[in-house]
Each structure stands twice: as C-alpha cells, then as structure tokens.
Amino acid sequence: MARRLLPILTVLLLTTVALAAQNPPPAGDRSEKKPAPQAEQPAKAAQGQQSEQPKIEKIVLEGNDRLTQDAFLALTSLRPGDVYDEGRLRREFMKIWNSGLFEDLSIDEENGKTGKIIIFHIKERPIVASVEYTGSKALTSSTILDKLKENNAEIKTGTVLDYTKVMHTEAALRFMAAEKGFPEADVTSKVQTMGRSEVALTFNIKEGPKARIEKVRFVGVHAFSQHKLRWTLKKTREHWFLSWATRHDIYSEDRYYEDIKALRNLYESEGYLDVDIGDPIVDKSFNKNHTKEWLKLTIPIQEGIAYKLGKVSFEGNTVFSSAELKKLFFLKEGKPLDKVALGYVIKAIESKYGEKGYIYATATPIFDKHAATKTADVAISITEDQIYYVNRIEFRGNVSTRDYVLRREMLIYEQEVFNYVRYQRGLYRLKATGLFTIKDDPTITKVPNTNTVDVLVKGEEASKNELLFGGGYGGINGFFVSGSFRTYNFLGTGTTFSLNADVGKVQKLYSINYSDPWFFGQRIGASFSIYNSDLTYLQFDQITKGASFAVSFPITDFSSWSIGYRWERSHANNFTTTISPLYTDYLNNTTTSAVFGGINYNSVNNPFRPMRGMQLSLNTSVAGTWLGGQNKFIKSNFDGDIYIPTFRKQNAAFRLSIGYITAYGGQQIPLWERYFLGGEDTLRGFGIRSVYPLTKDGRYFLDPSTQTIEGGNRYLLTNWEYVFHVVEQVDVALFVDAGNTYHERQKMELSNYRADAGAELRFFIPQFNVPLRLIYAYNLKKRPNDDFSNFQLSIGLTF
Numbered sequence: 001m002a003r004r005l006l007p008i009l010t011v012l013l014l015t016t017v018a019l020a021a022q023n024p025p026p027a028g029d030r031s032e033k034k035p036a037p038q039a040e041q042p043a044k045a046a047q048g049q050q051s052e053q054p055k056i057e058k059i060v061l062e063g064n065d066r067l068t069q070d071a072f073l074a075l076t077s078l079r080p081g082d083v084y085d086e087g088r089l090r091r092e093f094m095k096i097w098n099s100g101l102f103e104d105l106s107i108d109e110e111n112g113k114t115g116k117i118i119i120f121h122i123k124e125r126p127i128v129a130s131v132e133y134t135g136s137k138a139l140t141s142s143t144i145l146d147k148l149k150e151n152n153a154e155i156k157t158g159t160v161l162d163y164t165k166v167m168h169t170e171a172a173l174r175f176m177a178a179e180k181g182f183p184e185a186d187v188t189s190k191v192q193t194m195g196r197s198e199v200a201l202t203f204n205i206k207e208g209p210k211a212r213i214e215k216v217r218f219v220g221v222h223a224f225s226q227h228k229l230r231w232t233l234k235k236t237r238e239h240w241f242l243s244w245a246t247r248h249d250i251y252s253e254d255r256y257y258e259d260i261k262a263l264r265n266l267y268e269s270e271g272y273l274d275v276d277i278g279d280p281i282v283d284k285s286f287n288k289n290h291t292k293e294w295l296k297l298t299i300p301i302q303e304g305i306a307y308k309l310g311k312v313s314f315e316g317n318t319v320f321s322s323a324e325l326k327k328l329f330f331l332k333e334g335k336p337l338d339k340v341a342l343g344y345v346i347k348a349i350e351s352k353y354g355e356k357g358y359i360y361a362t363a364t365p366i367f368d369k370h371a372a373t374k375t376a377d378v379a380i381s382i383t384e385d386q387i388y389y390v391n392r393i394e395f396r397g398n399v400s401t402r403d404y405v406l407r408r409e410m411l412i413y414e415q416e417v418f419n420y421v422r423y424q425r426g427l428y429r430l431k432a433t434g435l436f437t438i439k440d441d442p443t444i445t446k447v448p449n450t451n452t453v454d455v456l457v458k459g460e461e462a463s464k465n466e467l468l469f470g471g472g473y474g475g476i477n478g479f480f481v482s483g484s485f486r487t488y489n490f491l492g493t494g495t496t497f498s499l500n501a502d503v504g505k506v507q508k509l510y511s512i513n514y515s516d517p518w519f520f521g522q523r524i525g526a527s528f529s530i531y532n533s534d535l536t537y538l539q540f541d542q543i544t545k546g547a548s549f550a551v552s553f554p555i556t557d558f559s560s561w562s563i564g565y566r567w568e569r570s571h572a573n574n575f576t577t578t579i580s581p582l583y584t585d586y587l588n589n590t591t592t593s594a595v596f597g598g599i600n601y602n603s604v605n606n607p608f609r610p611m612r613g614m615q616l617s618l619n620t621s622v623a624g625t626w627l628g629g630q631n632k633f634i635k636s637n638f639d640g641d642i643y644i645p646t647f648r649k650q651n652a653a654f655r656l657s658i659g660y661i662t663a664y665g666g667q668q669i670p671l672w673e674r675y676f677l678g679g680e681d682t683l684r685g686f687g688i689r690s691v692y693p694l695t696k697d698g699r700y701f702l703d704p705s706t707q708t709i710e711g712g713n714r715y716l717l718t719n720w721e722y723v724f725h726v727v728e729q730v731d732v733a734l735f736v737d738a739g740n741t742y743h744e745r746q747k748m749e750l751s752n753y754r755a756d757a758g759a760e761l762r763f764f765i766p767q768f769n770v771p772l773r774l775i776y777a778y779n780l781k782k783r784p785n786d787d788f789s790n791f792q793l794s795i796g797l798t799f
Contacts, residue, residue, distance in 0.1 A: 054084045057115035063122045065197045067101070072120070075099050084116045101125055101160055125160045126191075129198040133173075136205040138180040147176050161191065161199055173205055181250040184208035184293065209286060211293040212239045213249045220301045223270065232266050233259040234647075236297070246647075251295050256280065267303065268339035273367060273376065274304035309337040310368075310375040316382040319356060325349055325380070337376050349380065354420030357387035359444070359453070388418045391452035397459045398436060405494040406436055406457070408518060411557065418453060425557050430457075433517075434607045435489055437462055462488075462608075494518065508534040525552035525560065535672075542672050544570040546592075552600070559601040566594045567627065570672065590670065593629025596621035604643060608797075609731075609764065609771075611651045611723075615641040631670050635661040641799050646722075653721040655799040657739075660714050671703060674711030675741045677754070678787070680794040682717055683737045685756035685777030687787035693743035696752060698783060701743045712741030714748055719798055731762040731771070735798075736780075755780040756788075771797070 058080055061072050073079070076092045089107070097105050104123035109116050133144050148154040153172040155165055170187045177185035186206040191199050216238055218229050230237065235248050235255035243249040260277050267275040278300040285294045309331055314322045328348045331341060346363045353361035361384050368377040393414060395406050411426035412419055431438060436459045443456040486498035495516040502509045515527035528549040535542045546568025552560045569591050598619035604610045620636045623629060637659045645651045663669045678686035693701055693712045701710045717739030724732045738755040742748045758777035765772060775792040782788075 055115040056080050056082045056084055056118055057112035058117045060117060060119045061122065062119060063124075065124055066127070067122070067124055072122075075101075078118065089118070096120075100162065124197050125162075126193070126197045126199040128155060128157050128159055128161050128201050129194055130157060130200045131155050132200070132202045134202060134204050136177065136185075136207055138182065138207065139173075139176055139205065144173070144176065148172055155201060161201070166191075166201070169203065173203060177205060177207060179250070179252050179254075181210045181212065181247075182207040183211050183251065209291050209293040211251060211284075211295055212243070213237065213251050213297060214239060214285075214294040215296040216299070217297070218299050218301055221303065223272065223303055223306065224266065229263065229266075232262050234262060235259055251282070251297070263301075265340050269336075269341065271306040271308060271336035271338070271376075272303055273307055273337065273339060273369065274302075276302040276304070278302075305369075305371060305374055307337045307367075307369060307374055307376040309333050309335055310370070310373075310377040313377070313379045314382060315379055316384065319358065319384055320352065325352075328352065337378070342378070346380075349382070351421050353382075353384065355422075357389065357417035357419065358384055359388050359418050359420045360385040386451050388446075389452045390414050390416055390418050390455065391447050391450070392454045393457070394454065395436075395457050395459070398461055400492045401435055401461055401489055401494070402492045405489075405492065405518075406430060408523075409433060412455075422557075423455075427457075428603070428605070429557065431605055432602070432607065432613075433494065434462055435494060436460070490514075519551070523554050525562070526550070527564075542570055542572050544568050544672070546570075550596070555599075558603045559599070561597070561599050563597045564595070566592065566596065566621070567629075568592050570670070572671065590630050591628050592623050592631045592670070592673075593625070593627045594621045594623035604641070610641075610643045610653070611725075612643050612645050614643070615639070631663075631673075632665040632667045633661055633663045633669055633673060635659070635673065639799075649725040651723050651725075653719075653723065653799075655717070655719040657717040657799075658715070662713060662744075668703075669713060671708065671710070674713065675715040676711045677715060677717060677739055677741055680773070680775060680792060681796070681798050683739060683754060683756055684735065684758065684775055684792070684798065685737075685779055685788050685790065686754065687789065690787035691739075691741060691754050693741050693746060694752075694783070695746065701745060710743060713744045715739065715741040716748070716750075716753075721798075729764045731760075731764070733760040733762060734758075735760060737777075737798075738780075753781065754783075771795070 056078065059073070059078060061067075061069050064072065075096045078089070078092050093105070093107055096102070101124065102122050103125050104121075106121045108119040108121065110119065111117070133139070133141055136144075145154065148169065151172050153165070153169045155162075155169055166189050170189055173187045174185055177183075177187070185208055188204050188206075190202045190204065192202070194200055213236065216230050216233065216236065218226060221229065236251065236259045237243075237246075237248040239249040263277055264275060281298040281300070283296040283298070285296075286292065287294075310333065312326070312329055312331075312333070314325050317325060329345050331338060331345065342365060346365065349363040350361055353359075361382065364381045364383075366379045366381055368379065370376065390412055391414065393407055393410060393412070395403055398406060409426055409430040411422040411429065427438065427442070430436060438457060438459040440458060442458070445454045445456070446452075447454060486496070486500075488496050490497040493516075495514065498511075498513045500509065500511045500513070509531070510533070511529060511531040513527070513529045515525065517523075517525045519526035526549070528547065530547045531545070533542075533544045535544075546566065548564060548566040550562050550564025552562035554560050569589070571589050596619060598617060601614065601616040604613035604615050617639050618636070619638075620634065623631045623633050623635075625632070638657065640656045642654045643651055644653070659675055661669055661673060661675070676689035677683050677691035679688040683691055689711075692709055702708065703710045718737070720736045722734045726732055734757075736755065736757045738753050740753045742752075756777045756779055758775065760776075761774040762771035763773075773792075773794045773796070775794060777788075777790060777792070779786060779788045
C-alpha cells in the first residue's frame, strides 16, 4: 500500500512547486526577492562560454611555389576572424583537395595569441610547360592534335598535370596508331621536371610492324557468295595495288563495325531478320624482318531464315487512318521482307506526322514470325504524342549577321506549328547560303508544362569579305593587275556587293554588282550590275558599257524563276583585216537591248565548297529593237551541276553546259555574242576564248564582213571532277574537261571535240570563300597552234 501511495505523493509535490512558481509572492514580501539574481546567472554563464569559443587568428600557407596566398584563399571560404569549427574545417579541406591542384595536402593547427592558427601544408601539382609527340612517322603533330581535340584528350600547355588525362591521351594515341595500321603500337609517356613546378611531357609512339589485311573469309554462309560479301565491306578489304590510296586494307574495330552494319543491311534487305554476325577471328603472321604484319580475318555468320512479308497492320494511329498510312507502305506481301526498305517506310510515316507538328511521334515495327511458312507479319505501332508549336528560335555564333537573315531561311516561324519536314529543309537552305556554318545538330528543347519547344542553332559565321589585290603574268593576259572587293553579307543583311577591276593585256574589266535574295524582306531575289569592259579578241578589240538587272520569284523551297533586262553599248576596233565600210559604222556604235528569263533549281549544300546536291538552270535572252536596241538575236543556255558524295571526305562532280544562239530579222549574230571556250572555268588548259569552231581538217570560219574568226552559234561542254578533301583548308581534284563550239555551217558532231585532263590543288584561305587553285592540265587532243598552258594559277571555281 505504501509503494502505491509514493508515486501519488511525488506527483502532488511537483504540482505544488509548479503552482508556486507561477504565482510569485507579492512585492511587499522582501524575503522572496533573493532567488531572482540567481536565475540570471545561468544565462550569463552561457554567454561567457560562447565568448570563450576560439576564433581563427591566422591562415598560414606552407610549401607553395607558384600559388599565392590570395589565390589559395579563393579556393576556400575560411577567413581570419571566423569561429573555429572542426566540422567546417574538414569540409573546407575536402573542397580544396577536390580542386585537383595539389599532389599532397595536410592541415595543422596551433594556439595563437588571440585564437587558432590554421596551417595548410601543400605540394602543388606541376604545370605542363611543353607537350611533344615523338616516334611516329604515320602520325603528324597536327593530325594528333586534331584527333585529340575531337576525343577531348588534348593536354594543353599551362595546365596542371593530370595523370588520369595522361592515361586517356595514351589510349587515344594507341587508337590513332591502330587506325593507321599499327595495332601493336606501344605508347609511353615521360614526365621531365624543368624546375619551379614545371614539367615537359613527352609521348613516345613506337609503331611496330604495319598490319595489312591479307585475306577475308566468311564461314556459315549460303545466301551470298564470298565475292559478294567481300564487296559489301567498304572499309575492311584485302590488300591490293591501290590500297595505298584507299587505305581499306587496314584493320580497325571501328571500321569493321561500320562494315558489319553494311553486311547486316545486305542480309536484312533479303528478309534474314535473325542474321547474327560474330566478331572476326584474326590470324596474324609476319614477314622475315618482322616489319610487316599480315592479317587473315574469318567472319562467322549465322544466316537464319529468309522471311517473306505477311500481313501489315497499324495500331495506335488516330491522326491518320490506316488506309492513309498504307499508301506509304510500298513493300509487297509475299515478297522478301526488306527490313532496310521498311526503315524508309518508318521514316516516311514519322515525317508525315512531323509535318502536322507531331515531332515526337514514333513508329515501331513489331514482327510476328512464322518459321513454318517463312513469313512475318508486320504491325506498325505508333505513338503519336501531341502537336508541338515553336516557342522561340535562337541563333548563337552570328556576330555580324543579323538574326532575321538566318531566321528567314528556316521555313518555320515562332508561335506556329512545328513542321519538322520544313525545319529540315530550312536547315539545308541555311547551310546553302554559305553565311553560317552549323557545327552540331541544333538543340530542340521542350518548354516545361507546355506543348511548345525552343530551337537553338549553334554555328560560326563564314568569311564574309574578300579584298584581293594581285598582279602577275599570264600566257594569255600578259602582265596584269587586278583588284576586287566583295562581301557576301553586306552590313550583315545577307546581300552581296562587289567592286571589281582587272587590267591586263587582253582584258580591262570594271564592274559594280549587287544582289539581294530577299528583296524588301520578301522571298524575291533582286540583282543589278554596271560594267565597262575593253576586251582584246583574236582579230579585233571590243569596248562595252552596260547594265543589267533581274528579279526572281520562288517556285518551291529550292527552285525559282527569274526575269530581267540587259542594255549595253558596244563598238569594235583595231581589226587586223580590212572590213566593209558599211559594216564599220555598225561595229563602231551598236546597242543591245535584251530581256531574259530563266528557271533555276539549286540544292547544293555549299556554294563555295560543294559536296552534294544539284544545280540546274535554263535561261533565254531575246534582243530586239526596243529601247534603242539594234541587235536581234535569241540566246539560250542550259547548265547542270551534280555533286555526289562517295567515300569519306571525297565526292564526284559533273557539269553539262549547252548553249545556242540565232539571229532573226535578217541580221547577223554579233561577233562578241558568239560562243568561244577556253579558260579555267571551261576548258582549263586552253587559253581564254581560244577554242572556236574548226573543221576536221583544222580550218576556221571567217566573218564575211570583217574577215575575223567567228565563234560558234552552239557549244557543248562537260566537266568531270573527283575531289579529295585532304584537310580543312586543302582539296585535291582530278578532272577531265571536254567540249567544243560549232558553227552554223557545220554539223554538231560529238567526235569533233577538244579535251584536257589533269589535277588541281585548291587552298581555302580563311579570309576568302573561294579557293586559290594551282592547276596542271594536259592536252588530250592536240592540234597545231593550240593556245595551251600546262600550269595555271587561278582563284575561283570551274563550276
């Protein structure tokens, strides 16, 4: 009973004490005032303890060589006067260590006069003073630096030595050596101390024997021949006498896996959906001197079943009906299931959705295979997502070019539906202007909580201005002086403005030219030209003053039609033969007033360094008596250029040019309107305008009134090129030119032609858009008295 009452009494006692504390004695009772000062003592004690907590008196740095005290303090938030806190000190220690600037770091503390002295002991990592690459003949320093930049493995001078990055660089160098045919290359690095915490870093590449592919063999194959499979491999081929140029006999894992994709596409295009291509078995052998390594590759393939296309169905589609999508499906049931072609169908379906703004719509083929019947049903599963709109289009990298100049080429506009197909065409158009080089794929970012996206296009401005002054001696033009100024982006507006002057023995040409592809902000091209020329032909001189203007209107995104007018006043003199007095007055003051029109298509990727695309143009000019004209003729020209990419950094190019002119109203064709060929933009080895109509026995045609050599009323010209893009600033082109002009009194026989062949070395100087060309040409069909030069120096493009 006593045990039970004890807790109750304790509770009552505590309750009484609490009530007494809440109800102090009255003010008149002095006996209860004494405990009050005692209640303030714990608070004062706490303040005393806080004031006694040590502070950081000083921060001392020991062992530093290059690093100053201020630079070190920038790595930490610790400062003298701060309260000393061991937890914070540990956190700041790790923060300093993680900066990567130190090989060793420790911390001590001492009692000072007014607080703690914090002492940091450091050993700085050395600075890389120089980087050298030695031992390799196949890899030049410039090639190494370019590749290391691509792989983010470059070690720059002036940076802190990082051994992890050194190992990364060694691995990148081994990979580069293997790409050059040295899979056994040994790469080592050496760090040499130079004093004051600086080191010289040397990478030594011991190449070892050069490896070549001697034999490629496939096992387990029945569907295709060994020859067919070997031919499918584009970069992993057996050694042959032209391997020095193609370098396809060098084994590389990256190249091999690219070729595996080609092999897989070959099989899948014939319905082998389950084909399995294994890793190659590599057998090595060496020559006697152990300087060459020969590889025999055995590639195992499990072909599987060749399936034919069964039923086709669509699921998940609501925007388009199955019947609409089926129109894009060009594969036939019962035929081999071409998975490669099916990929194009998938892209066509996604593009159809992309045109409507469903830019994230996906189409995924699902195969239902039936081994017994060797057929596979295909169900296209579509995830439509939602319509997206363009919120903002932004460009980065354009310093001088105004945003609207780039924006107008994009073919999509802010706050409108994001048409992905037009977006892709717009990017191509933007690249084709030559004003803005897009380095990486643009970034498309969703705006949170909306159905809009932002488009960011990053790039660099191309060289916009050309200022050329030159002179020299040419076999045709003699001593000459030339100068020109041209800007392809006048005042950042995307317009072209040029001033030209060329003074030499054969020609004196002065001109002012201006063109605007977006006249008054509309997609209407406008151009004008004012010119004055004095040309020395074979048997007379011609002086011409004139002007022209033209406007063009779009047909499609890459095609347009144009119309324009040309007016010029010409007179001829200094004839080497006697001419009729009646004809002299006409030649001394004749006016051409002509209207012209044309149709143009241009999908070339770059106007200054084309690699893919097509350019077609058909133009007709009609001269008459309007506005004071005296000459009457009709002149038509067709030009077609095609650029086809072939292998990596290579492309083929072809040009076909045809012209025809005829007079009407009982008049003759003016001498200077007739066709002559020759020069670096037509037949490269021949002199300017030195190719004119000749009979098969070498006779030329004379103008009956002036007794001068006549040009043709027709011409045919073809140019073939194969271009190697060696490095960023250098191209090498092999070419063949063939063509001729034909007189109205002779048949247009293709066997009657002039031709040359040769090579060009093209230098793309950063200050200029067009290349500097060193041309070597060889006359393929020599004739007596040909005006032909084997070597020429020129600026510009043939086509």
